[in-house]
Amino acid sequence: MPRLSRSWWDWLFAIAAIAGASVLVLISLHNFPSEAQPPQNRPIQSHVAGYVSSNACRSCHSGNYTTWHASYHRTMTQVATPDSLPQNMDQLQLALNGTEYKVEHRGDAFFVHKRREGASYGDGQQIVLVTGSHTLQVPWLETGQGRTLEQFPFAYIVAERMWAPVSQTFLIPPDIKEYYSIGAWNGACMDCHVTQGQSRFVEGNRWDSRVAEFGIACEACHSEGAEHIALNRNPLRRFKIHLTTRSDPSITNPARLKAPDSALDCGQCHSVWAFNSMTDKIDFNRQGSGFRPGKHDLAQRFVVQPNTQDHREQKDFIRRTEPDFFGNRFWGDGMVRVTGRELNGVQASPCFRGGQFSCISCHEMHLYPAESAALKTWARNGQLKPGMESDQACLQCHTDMTTRLVAHTHHAADSSGSRCYNCHMPNTTFGLLHAMRSHQVSSPTAREGTDYGRPNACNLCHLDRTLSWTAEKLHQWYNQPVPSLSQDDQTIAAAVQWLVKGDAGQRALLAWGLGWEPAQKIAGGDWFYPYLIYSLTDPYAAVRFDAWKSLQTLPGFANFSFDFTAAEGVLSEVAARAYEKWLRDVRSPSATYRPETLLDSDGRLQKDIFQRLQSERDDKRIILSE
Structure with a gap:
């Protein structure tokens, strides 16, 4: 028998591997997960032309599947099961606005029984879906x-392991007791919480909603997989592509797209968008x-940028029909102020105009190696690439800054003031009960506070300094013009003004910001107590929640218990x-306070000035609902 050369053995192994992969592909296709007998009481995963689901990708792309499976994209929407719902659901009893709710567990299903106070519980409504798993979880009920x-009117706050009314887990005016109506998931939430959803409105309040897959899965980013799988049943085709560096044209790889198109892949969900026309809305x-x-582009939709010249007719229509639309989503200069809409910020960044900057400049959808512990950290940290939580995120492009960092920042190299993110992507967006970094790369100015209401990066760290102090520093260091400033801006810390007389969005950012460790180190936390305690009574529940969590970061209050949803008198x-605990047990008798903080030497607020600021509070209605 002739001896086979090493190259022949390599070919045989390659062919065997290809054949094995082909078998796995066929198996995965055979297991397409459309439900054999789909339930009639909830949206279903159904065959949508060209879509084959993540199960069909798993056999060939097991590493990618593993990392996706560990992400919060996968669990954006799940069928309600004992594994997907919070623990101890069967022991849950809650009350809201005169209605009591009790959860019953039957087999693998959960049912919610309701009654008005003093009446008997009615028949149960099954919990059929749940959205979220990272910060908030919201169950959804069948309606018949x-x-x-x-919507179940309560949300589960994951970090606190507590339930709270949904209307109090978003920044929503206190008079709104129920935020989402029946059919809201079908008509709105599913637009971004599933893969290729079809709302399918029928009539009245009836929907026949279907999805290609619950959660954000492979085909949301890579497009339909049916053609890709069909073509790659041919092992020779796969081997030919494997031997080249070109991408397989039968599937989309966002990493190989031009930056604007790659960013739009994320922005199909992560943006403020609107429909081009009613016809497009119906088609969608x-x-x-x-x-x-x-x-x-987004086909039936467009990304809404308030101050650009595109889609003027549509944006004028929005202004006429929804007067608060832009104010509830953007700062006065057009910078987005709600979380989950990052593409708006990316598109408005000077980096984006360079043509190379996109979401995956810093984030990645698949982590390698896919180790369990690393995956958990990666998922919790917004799926950042390794090293991208540091200055490297910016220095990968701005390489010249490496050698002149201190000259540029005017802060010590190891200071939080020399961290690129803190100055150019400060925490000025809000949603899901916390502040997040703006994704519009910008430079701090004093004018953004006076003209547009947005807290600037300098005063979000230097919480004890005035806006005038910031303006002078920016003029001295970067030759920025000093704007005309009020007497308060010259004498009262900017953070104090935003926290006391700002609108609800500003107050929420500062209530969260007083718990931010870099700011505490810079501004000192001794004077934070009275302001955080005062904010425990804010009309907006989201502000109260963040004041509570920030207060817990300060000495003496780590175990401070507080029900941020309680009635006004209890609050x-x-x-x-x-406040008495702070004065009696926590405050140091020798503590001193900067005059800009409005605290006397005994730790008490300067009453006349504080009450005046209170009377000037911006009480316009704000809805920052993410």
Whole structure:
């Protein structure tokens, strides 16, 4: 028998591997996960033309599947099961606005029974879906109207392991007791919480909603997989592509797209968008999104940038029909102020105009190696690439800054003031009960506070300094013009003004910001107590929540218990006790306070000035609902 050369053995092994992969592909296709007998009481995963689900990708792309499976994209929407819902659901009893709720566990299903106070519990409504798993989880109930869903009026705050009314887990005016109506998931939430959803409005309040896959799965970013799988049943084709450096044209790889198109892949969900026309809205409702990864626009939709000249007719229509639309989503200069809408910031960044900057400049959808511990950290940290939580995120492009960092920042190299993110992507967006970094790369100015209401990066660290101090530093270091400033801006710390007389969005950012460790180290936390305790009684529940969590970061209050959803009278009593605790047990008798903080030497607020600021509070209605 002739001896086979090493190259022949290599070919045989390659062919065997290809054949094995082909078998796995066929198996995965055979297991397409459309439900054999789909339930009638909720949206279903159904066959959508061209989509094959993540299960079909798993056999060939097991590493990618593993990293995706560990991400919060996967669990954006899940069918309600004992594994996907919070623990101890069967022991849950809650009350809100005169209605009591009790959860019953039957087999693998959970049912919510309701009753008005003093009456008997009615028949149960099954919990059929749950959205979220990272910060908040919101269950959705069957309604008896086909696949139409009703929101359970409580959300589970994951970090606190507590339930709270949904209306108090977003920054929403206190008079709004129920935020989402029946059918809201079908008509709105599913637009970004599933892969290729079809709302399919029927009539009245009835929907027949279907999805290619629950959660954000492979085909949301790579487009339909059916053609890709069919073509790659041919092992020779796969081997030929494997031997080249070109991408397989039958599937989209966002990493190989031009930066604007790659960013749009994320922005199909992570943006403030609107429909081009009513016709497009109806088509989106019936057929799902016409956008496919790799395309240059969102098809039936467009990304809403308030101050650009595109889509003027549509934006004028929005201004006429929804007067608060822009104010509830953008700062006065057009910078986005709600979380989850990062593409708006990316597109408005000078880096983006260079043509190379996109979401995956800093983030990645698949982490390698896919080790369990590393995956958990990666998922919690916004799927940042290794090293991208540091200055390296900016220095990968701005390489010249490496040698002149201190000259540029005017701060010590190891100072938080020399961290690129803190100055150029400060925490000025809000949602899901916390502040997040703006994704519009910008430079701090004093004018953004006076003209547009947005806290600037300098005063978000130097919480004890005035806006005038910031303006002078920016003029001295970067030759920025000093704007005309009020007497308060010259004498009262900017943070104090935003926290006391700002609008609800500003107050929420500062309530969170007083718990931010870099700011505490720079501004000192001794004077934070009275302001955080005062904020425990804010009309907006989200502000109260963040004031509570920030207060817990300060000495003496780590175990401070507080129900941020309590009635106004209870909140006032708890705040009064907390203030007395600080004065009696925590405050140092030798502590001194900068005059800009409005605290006297005994730690008490300067009453006349403080009350005047209170009377000037901006009480316009704000909805920052993410």
